[in-house]
Amino acid sequence: EAQVTQNPRYLITVTGKKLTVTCSQNMNHEYMSWYRQDPGLGLRQIYYSMNVEVTDKGDVPEGYKVSRKEKRNFPLILESPSPNQTSLYFCASSFELADTDTQYFGPGTRLTVL
């Protein structure tokens, strides 16, 4: 089954404790992206990757890091989480970012930073 998987689905942590949210897709997609979703703000793009070893900042990259060492994986790293990073996070992938390409979203990771 074609899908985007994220782990963990739920995470409660404390300020300053490094964490990684994993994202994996099995569709051989080139484009992958991370979003955060906050009430009233919709989805905001954190980072995206156009291919292996090619990443770039989205609209809200501060406090986050990503890596794309393999085509299928695109982990999101929070080196020193803070309470303002409490949010619902989504990973997405598409074959490329053409006008007609579908972005497939993972199920989301709800992160709470105390």
Added chain:
Amino acid sequence: TQLLEQSPQFLSIQEGENLTVYCNSSSVFSSLQWYRQEPGEGPVLLVTVVTGGEVKKLKRLTFQFGDARKDSSLHITAAQPGDTGLYLCAGADTGGFKTIFGAGTRLFVKA
């Protein structure tokens, strides 16, 4: 940065009513997409509109892209409780690699 403004933010209607959701921008987009998101899940693509003036239909849902490619609308005919959810519009930034989302319209259809 390009912005997409959605309206209304919240809509509560009775089953059988019609409704329209709007997605507006001062910028031109090469395409706009509409997604639907249910609680606890990621957004799922409904449709992509590419050509100015384009109209696409998906059963009771009608999507339109403005002639100038700055706005789009989603019209639902005879809404049903199963249409309840968060509707999001999205577009590719003119640079081509960023995706911009509207804040969403939360629709609740009462039986």
